[in-house]
Amino acid sequence: MSLLVTAFDGIAFGCLLFVLAVGLTMIFGLLDVLNLAHGALYMAGGYLAFLVIGEVPTSLAVFIGVALLAVVAGLVLGGGLSVAIRPLTRRGHLDQALLTMGLAILLSEFLLQVADRGFHSLAAPRGLDGSIAGSYPAYRVAVIVAGLAIAGATFWIFERTRAGALVRAAVDDPEMLAASGVNVRRIRLSVVLAGCALATLAGVLGGPLLNLRAGLDTEVLVLALIVIVVGGLASIRGAALGALLIGQVQTLGVALVPELAAYLLFAVMAAVLLWRPAGLFGRAT
């Protein structure tokens, strides 16, 4: 029974990871930029919420308001990121990745200076701070619902709408798309903005689950990276499956074999890379 609860925790954690990883994987797919600032963006969302509402429970409306504020902050930061990265377009992938890493340090250190270096956590909003079915925290169920809703919306946009079709086309063949008169740069910009906004949103969602602290940015960044290594780059399906898998490894793994949990992540990643070097849903390039 307790294992079932842990597995459910894993689903909640996986949903959170999906919200984070889906932006990372799409920014990569469209821009060929590995955004190592994604963890810092997550952290920015969390700290923004902490600075606005502190650690006390608020009403659901305020919590959602703060989440929307974080989305706006994500859009702004995403705009800054795409401006910052533009001069390096011709300089190769490593330099771009390194730049995002430098920006990540700046952003996360700035946040730690504005707040402080101690541990903080957001409280679940009132109404969701109780438990469901006897003892399961309601907020985790809410995270699962929110994660599924975001996943559903992402799938729907990508598979069923014209905007999604344009984005898919921009991943597959940007030259052809540009030749057909579509402004590819605008598509790229909107994907960066959306991906960054999802990251800051994830930071608010995850606030009551993961403590805000120094080093949080790297921790979630690495988990998101493992998710897309496992799932395959630029694949939403892969990000979803990878997130659920890594969510289980991180929760069930820690519960069952606490000493080996760190190595378990490595083992999963190594096994996938050996078995399918491009990830479970990745396309060989």
Add this chain to the structure above:
Amino acid sequence: MRESVMRGGDARMSRLTRRLAFAAALVLLAAMPYMLDAYRLDLLAGGLAYGLMAASLAFLVGHGGLPSLGHAAFLGVGAYAAGLTAKHVTPNVALQLLVAIAAGVLFALLTGWFAVRTRGFFFLMFTLAIGEIAVQAATRSTRVTGGDNGLADIPPTGLDVVTFYWWALAVVAVGFGVLVLLRDGPLGRSIAGARENEARMAALGYHVTGVRLAAVVIAGAVCAAGGALVEQKDTFVAPTHLEIGVSVLLLIMVLLGGRQTLIGPLIAGVGLIVLRSVTSTALGELWLLVEGALFVICVYLLPNGLLGRRRAQAA
């Protein structure tokens, strides 16, 4: 000295001149105990250790074309291996160093075996993940590593500051020499070949994966040696020694010094460690902001580093 090593990065400089410059710099460094007080000497020993690790990373990133984001893991492996040996086996610093190097080689084989099979972004992500997993492993294996508190009660090396400085200098000089000789030798040329044109190297009959793995093992072994020095200097090691921030610091040294040279990152390493220490009272935790800003500036303005050749850079 600075003048001579600046030209050390220049390919046109003859081998003889370079060796002379290296020897002169070594003599000057060896004479430092007569010029500096104990505190500065200790600082310089630490700077040299980080410089050596930066040079090993430059070997991997610049020469091998393998951009690792988790190089500090090797620092940690070397430091913990040396610390555990000191605690449980022998006070002999040379034996501790050998154990650390052996551990570095093993760790490089274990992780590199997977890592070199990945390309481009996957290599970046994989090494970053290995770095973070190493931190978690060091934190969670409380019984062996002491967890978050670090490996405490390591017996002191028994060397005084001056003797330890000379020991550190010798290790750094030999380690750096090994890197340079390997880079300029046949193996180094195959590593460069695997970086420039993998398909052609494979067609020529080279085992490209093996060549890349060799680069990881060399860099890992040398970095572990530097890690052992860090542990021996302070007789302490904790998970903070292998955090991503340390990998980033090593990368800044490489970028600042120029990723196509080995001497550049070594000098930048010494310089940054000294700078960090000098400014630590004034800056405190703001140092990390400075570090981030330095990183961004390096990427924007110094694609070849301060000492790098102004040649077109291979992607």
